[in-house]
Amino acid sequence: MKLWPTNFWRSSACAVLLLVVGLSLAANWLAPAGYAKQYRDATDASPSPQHWLGTDEIGRDRFARVLYGTRISLLLAPAAALLTTLMAALVGGLGGYLGGAWARGAMAVTDLFLSLPWLFLLITVRAMMPLNVSPLASVLVTFLMLGLLGWTSAARVLCSTAGSLRESDFVRQARASGIRGGRLFWIHVLPNLKPVLYAQFWISIPVFILSEANLGILGLGVAEPMPSWGSLLKELEGLVSVGEEPWKFVPLILLVVVVTAFQLVLSKQAEVAA
Amino acid sequence: MLGKKMARHGLAIVATVLLGGLLSATLVRLAPGFDADEAQLDPHLNSESVQALRHQRLEQHNIFRFYFHSLRRAAHGDLGTSLSLGQPVSRLLRERAPLTLRLVGMGLLVSWTVAMALALSAAWLRVSAYDALTTVISGTFLCIPAAVLALLSVLWNVPGALAVALIVFPRVYRYAHNLLAKAYCLPHIITARAKGLSELRILFWHVVPIAGPQLLALAGVSVSIALGAAIPVEALCGLAGVGQLAWQAALARDLPLLTNLTILVTLVTLLANSSADVIGHMLRGEEA
Numbered sequence A: 001m002k003l004w005p006t007n008f009w010r011s012s013a014c015a016v017l018l019l020v021v022g023l024s025l026a027a028n029w030l031a032p033a034g035y036a037k038q039y040r041d042a043t044d045a046s047p048s049p050q051h052w053l054g055t056d057e058i059g060r061d062r063f064a065r066v067l068y069g070t071r072i073s074l075l076l077a078p079a080a081a082l083l084t085t086l087m088a089a090l091v092g093g094l095g096g097y098l099g100g101a102w103a104r105g106a107m108a109v110t111d112l113f114l115s116l117p118w119l120f121l122l123i124t125v126r127a128m129m130p131l132n133v134s135p136l137a138s139v140l141v142t143f144l145m146l147g148l149l150g151w152t153s154a155a156r157v158l159c160s161t162a163g164s165l166r167e168s169d170f171v172r173q174a175r176a177s178g179i180r181g182g183r184l185f186w187i188h189v190l191p192n193l194k195p196v197l198y199a200q201f202w203i204s205i206p207v208f209i210l211s212e213a214n215l216g217i218l219g220l221g222v223a224e225p226m227p228s229w230g231s232l233l234k235e236l237e238g239l240v241s242v243g244e245e246p247w248k249f250v251p252l253i254l255l256v257v258v259v260t261a262f263q264l265v266l267s268k269q270a271e272v273a274a
Numbered sequence B: 001m002l003g004k005k006m007a008r009h010g011l012a013i014v015a016t017v018l019l020g021g022l023l024s025a026t027l028v029r030l031a032p033g034f035d036a037d038e039a040q041l042d043p044h045l046n047s048e049s050v051q052a053l054r055h056q057r058l059e060q061h062n063i064f065r066f067y068f069h070s071l072r073r074a075a076h077g078d079l080g081t082s083l084s085l086g087q088p089v090s091r092l093l094r095e096r097a098p099l100t101l102r103l104v105g106m107g108l109l110v111s112w113t114v115a116m117a118l119a120l121s122a123a124w125l126r127v128s129a130y131d132a133l134t135t136v137i138s139g140t141f142l143c144i145p146a147a148v149l150a151l152l153s154v155l156w157n158v159p160g161a162l163a164v165a166l167i168v169f170p171r172v173y174r175y176a177h178n179l180l181a182k183a184y185c186l187p188h189i190i191t192a193r194a195k196g197l198s199e200l201r202i203l204f205w206h207v208v209p210i211a212g213p214q215l216l217a218l219a220g221v222s223v224s225i226a227l228g229a230a231i232p233v234e235a236l237c238g239l240a241g242v243g244q245l246a247w248q249a250a251l252a253r254d255l256p257l258l259t260n261l262t263i264l265v266t267l268v269t270l271l272a273n274s275s276a277d278v279i280g281h282m283l284r285g286e287e288a
Helices: A006-025 A062-098 A102-113 A116-129 A135-149 A154-165 A170-174 A180-215 A229-238 A248-274 B002-030 B048-057 B065-076 B089-125 B129-143 B148-154 B160-184 B189-193 B197-235 B243-251 B255-284
Strands: none
Touching: A006 A062, A006 A248, A062 A102, A062 A154, A062 A180, A062 A229, A062 A248, A102 A154, A102 B048, A102 B255, A116 A135, A116 A154, A116 A180, A116 B002, A116 B197, A116 B243, A116 B255, A135 A170, A135 A180, A135 B189, A135 B255, A154 B189, A170 A180, A170 B048, A180 A229, A180 A248, A229 B148, A248 B129, B002 B065, B089 B129, B089 B160, B089 B197, B089 B243, B089 B255, B129 B160, B129 B189, B129 B197, B148 B160, B148 B197, B160 B197, B197 B243, B243 B255
């Protein structure tokens, strides 16, 4: 017998996610200043009543940057996941539904992208961007890139699901009744693909949050002064010891808590996706 | 039939590398600043030399011709010259590949040892508290970005290979744990246990033949994960390997170097996956 029922963990994880999203959306009211405002007389300051998490090396309030960075990461990762799901539905879902050469073609493209190592591919495409992109453009480019390159494994699952749906009895019956083409796909196939699409969407979010964090720490993510979890974690690079300035670990702790919450919420979705 | 399977894998590898090469050449050709050549501004060059350089650039305008030339040079071992470091890519690879191979090899060895030890002990013991503990440990590492683990390894003065191991371990553990748990629930294994067969005999005679091929496939995939992990680990730990080279190339927008590295790593990944698949096929003794 389990000590705590699974639903307890899932509900707690949902509550944590809602709390973090709510706090980040209220950043305009909660943060003492904007994410780029510099307090030049208090650079690299320790936590104080004015700056709850201290300031960074150029005097920006860390608490404000964590709130705004959380908002960017938590709003744009789902946007990238939506793009990924749409791409996967287009390539995998449609390929699987059409079958034959279409399905083989879709799988060949998917296999090609799957064989390219994820991080190598990401930094190669990121390196193509001009050096003078604005901070806002860098945010959009980073998440757009994640969305455009992360569809492959979802496409594989969708292709297989759509392929089996194409051969199912109810689709054969609909076809025999004279329903064809787009109407058949829209009315009979797509509604049955929805659980897999939802699962793929939710599974992609923590993957993209972690990928953005990795890119940010490597200096290939969101450009300054725009904050994101990746750019906030870059601060850890300057640490000499873990116990020296523990408040610098707040973005990391927040990221781990949020990704863990996603994993707990998604344990059921992962079963659907598989 | 095994020969057919190997030929199919070989063809898939060649096709992927050729297509990947075309994709890379397209990226390099379309990247900002491709047409700009600082050498043409060199005051020491006479007009004929500048004209020759321009002519050389014009030849590369056609993407397919550019790709064909790149491919022909690659076939002769010339992978081009790094724009940022000014050195031949092949020499850079020769210098840096051994360190990456050691790092990735050690990382894989440690991660697989720990993951299999935990997964096997969880499957043997079948104690929910122990199962939960191992899942929480691996889950925690899964939720920490690879680059943060690399930074922490620098802070704690831990070898880079251990950071690679910690990045790969949770992914291997999760799949190995599920595979072994499923295998140990099979009726014939429960019967074998009830009859008092030793755990080692059950493992090697009954569990490995079932989970082995899938674990081999996982081994192929883990090579790709470990190579990806080498980028943040080498970049942040200051290790002069291929991962650090890729990171430096990305920061310096050195696309010829970066695309060559990506193709090379893709080739290694494909070889690892194909080898795992072929070995699994041989172990199963199936006819394709």
